[in-house]
C-alpha cells in the first residue's frame with residue numbers, strides 16, 4: 001500500500017478535504033491521527049476508519065505539543081503532517097475588523113506555523129517525513145472580500161518554502177497544495193447558510209467544482225514516497241481556474 005508504515009497527523013480532519021485525506025490515508029495503510037475541533041464528527045470518522053482522534057485547535061500552541069505527544073505515544077514518530085484546518089471570512093477590506101482578521105490569521109497561518117514547528121523533532125527522529133500545507137488559489141492570486149484569508153494563504157505558500165529549505169537536510173519534504181473551488185461546507189459556513197457552489201465550476205477549464213477526493217489524491221501523493229524528489233513546491237488542484245487571467 002502507498003502509505004505503509006507512515007504515521008500521519010491531519011488537522012481539520014472531521015469533514016471536508018481533511019476527512020477525505022484521512023479516508024485515503026487509512027485505505028493506503030497509514031496509521032492516522034485525525035484532529036479537529038468538531039469532536040463528535042472526528043471521533044465517529046476515526047472509529048469508522050480504525051484510526052485515532054485527538055481534539056486540536058490549531059491556533060493553540062500548548063494543544064499542539066499535547067497532540068504531537070499523544071500521536072507519538074499512540075503510534076510512534078510522526079512521518080506525515082497535513083496542515084489542512086482552515087476558515088474563511090468574507091468582508092470588504094474597509095469593513096474587516098481587526099478581530100476577524102486576526103481570527104483567520106490565527107487559525108490558517110499561525111496554525112500552520114505551529115504545526116510545522118511541532119513535528120520537526122519527531123520527524124527528524126524518524127529519519128524524515130512529509131509536511132503538506134493546504135493553501136489555496138488565494139495563495140496564488142488575490143480575491144476581493146477575502147483580505148485575511150488571502151493573506152493567510154500567501155503566508156502558507158511562503159513559509160512552506162522556508163521550511164523546505166531548512167528541513168531538507170533532515171529528509172523532511174514540505175509542499176503546499178492550492179485547491180480551487182471544492183465542494184465542502186466551508187463557503188456555506190462562512191456565509192452562515194448552505195450554498196450551492198456548483199455554478200462557480202462552470203467558469204473553470206474542467207467545467208465543474210472539485211470534490212474533496214480531487215484534493216485528497218494529491219495530498220496522498222505528497223504524503224507518499226512517490227513524491228520523494230518534491231519539496232518547496234506548489235501543487236495546484238483547481239480544474240484550471242488559475243490557467244487563465246482576468247483579461248481572457
Ligand SMILES: NC(=O)c1ccc[n+]([C@@H]2O[C@H](COP(=O)([O-])OP(=O)(O)OC[C@H]3O[C@@H](n4cnc5c(N)ncnc54)[C@H](O)[C@@H]3O)[C@@H](O)[C@H]2O)c1
Nearest residue numbers: 012015016017057058084085086136179181182184185186
Ligand atoms: N473548499 C474550498 O473551496 C477550498 C478552496 C481552497 C482551499 N481550501 C482550504 O482547504 C482546507 C480544508 O477546507 P475544507 O474545504 O475541507 O473546509 P471545511 O470547513 O469542510 O473543513 C475545515 C475543517 O477545519 C476545522 N477547523 C476550523 N477551525 C479549526 C481550528 N481552530 N482548529 C482545528 N480545526 C479547525 C473545521 O472544524 C473543519 O473540520 C482549508 O485550509 C481551506 O482553507 C478550501
